[in-house]
Amino acid sequence: MTEQQPVAVLGGGSFGTAIANLLAQNGQHVRQWMRDPEQAAAMRSQRENPRYLKGIKLHPGVEPVTDLAATLAACELVFVALPSSALRQALQPVAGALAGKLLVSTTKGIEAQSFKLMSQILEEVAPQARIGVLSGPNLAREVAEQALTATVIASEDEQLCLRVQEALHGRTFRVYASRDRFGVELGGALKNVYAIIAGMAVAMGMGENTKSMLITRALAEMTRFAVKLGANPMTFLGLAGVGDLIVTCSSPKSRNYQVGFALGEGLSLEDAVARLGEVAEGVNTIKVLKAKAEELQIYMPLVTGLHAILFEGRTLAQVIEALMRAEPKTDVDFISTSGF
Numbered sequence: 336m337t338e339q340q341p342v343a344v345l346g347g348g349s350f351g352t353a354i355a356n357l358l359a360q361n362g363q364h365v366r367q368w369m370r371d372p373e374q375a376a377a378m379r380s381q382r383e384n385p386r387y388l389k390g391i392k393l394h395p396g397v398e399p400v401t402d403l404a405a406t407l408a409a410c411e412l413v414f415v416a417l418p419s420s421a422l423r424q425a426l427q428p429v430a431g432a433l434a435g436k437l438l439v440s441t442t443k444g445i446e447a448q449s450f451k452l453m454s455q456i457l458e459e460v461a462p463q464a465r466i467g468v469l470s471g472p473n474l475a476r477e478v479a480e481q482a483l484t485a486t487v488i489a490s491e492d493e494q495l496c497l498r499v500q501e502a503l504h505g506r507t508f509r510v511y512a513s514r515d516r517f518g519v520e521l522g523g524a525l526k527n528v529y530a531i532i533a534g535m536a537v538a539m540g541m542g543e544n545t546k547s548m549l550i551t552r553a554l555a556e557m558t559r560f561a562v563k564l565g566a567n568p569m570t571f572l573g574l575a576g577v578g579d580l581i582v583t584c585s586s587p588k589s590r591n592y593q594v595g596f597a598l599g600e601g602l603s604l605e606d607a608v609a610r611l612g613e614v615a616e617g618v619n620t621i622k623v624l625k626a627k628a629e630e631l632q633i634y635m636p637l638v639t640g641l642h643a644i645l646f647e648g649r650t651l652a653q654v655i656e657a658l659m660r661a662e663p664k665t666d667v668d669f670i671s672t673s674g675f
């Protein structure tokens with residue numbers, strides 16, 4: 336009998352650990368790569384990731400490792416769960432080992448200088464790899480606690496989608512497929528910005544009407560932006576669009592929401608990020624998104640407002656006043672004008 340090939344997960348954080356456990360629960364042998372040998376040793380002996388996912392048992396099928404080249408040599412299917420700020424620099428040195436691999440990005444961010452999404456960086460670093468994106472309403476802790484969850488694997492490569500569905504789909508985790516890689520990936524990156532705003536609103540004691548208005552107008556705004564860049568608006572009605580927007584804007588377990596909440600309590604951005612001690616991708620995304628919206632002249636009042644508070648010295652009260660006084664627009668941008 337031939338031995339089953341292991342699956343790689345790159346990243347020792349909360350999502351990498353949650354995905355590694357899921358794969359192992361489905362009977363895969365998993366090599367979870369992380370850069371810190373002390374962390375790997377601790378995870379091997381304690382069978383837990385005490386820094387990023389305390390209280391969750393590491394499945395016996397997960398092997399924490401630190402040799403990236405050896406991990407890539409052994410695995411064809413590779414999940415990338417690194418922060419957006421680290422993905423290129425971590426993979427560039429091993430670019431030669433990525434040819435022919437199935438690379439699946441789970442990272443929900445945008446590269447600062449280039450405005451590239453993570454799968455676009457993977458394509459650049461590894462032009463001969465097969466590329467996909469996994470995104471959806473997937474809070475790491477809930478995934479790890481085996482809460483019933485659904486996600487999307489998006490790729491033009493149908494065989495890759497099937498392979499990922501086979502590896503991840505299980506009793507508690509449903510994996511849907513999509514061909515709109517760009518839309519799915521953009522949804523995951525953009526919603527983080529609105530989660531910061533939602534966290535702020537909750538900290539300020541705003542009511543349910545306000546939260547609902549925020550989420551719905553956020554969806555309108557991110558869809559408008561994505562369509563201008565060529566994505567399919569229908570993707571934003573799916574799990575990786577409105578699904579992820581709802582969970583991230585509603586849950587105190589979201590790190591972006593937590594940053595927003597801390598800001599709403601009066602902390603500075605620096606202190607809010609330091610208090611979190613984990614990745615909140617929305618903090619970087621807001622900067623590049625504001626610049627891109629300006630460049631392309633896309634109307635994004637929530638992005639403009641958050642940017643003004645974080646980086647232009649405006650107060651929350653000033654921004655709320657401006658948002659509420661702005662001229663009302665149409666409710667839904669993409670309704671056919673022929674019928675109603």
Ligand SMILES: NC(=O)C1=CN([C@@H]2O[C@H](COP(=O)(O)OP(=O)(O)OC[C@H]3O[C@@H](n4cnc5c(N)ncnc54)[C@H](OP(=O)(O)O)[C@@H]3O)[C@@H](O)[C@H]2O)C=CC1
Nearest residue numbers: 347348349350351370371416417421442443474475613614
């Ligand atoms: N957590 C979640 O609920 C979800 C997260 N995601 C996405 O997954 C991505 C990863 O997030 P998550 O796991 O939550 O992050 P965490 O903050 O939990 O962990 C970040 C991990 O990345 C590692 N890291 C940082 N810089 C580097 C580098 N240069 N080289 C190698 N490793 C590095 C850290 O290692 P070290 O400790 O050594 O610094 C740590 O293991 C993000 O883009 C996020 O949006 C997607 C869905 C859900």
Ligand SMILES: O=C(CO)COP(=O)(O)O
Nearest residue numbers: 471472473474589590591
């Ligand atoms: O993407 C996520 C849930 O789908 C996790 O969001 P945070 O990064 O804000 O924790």
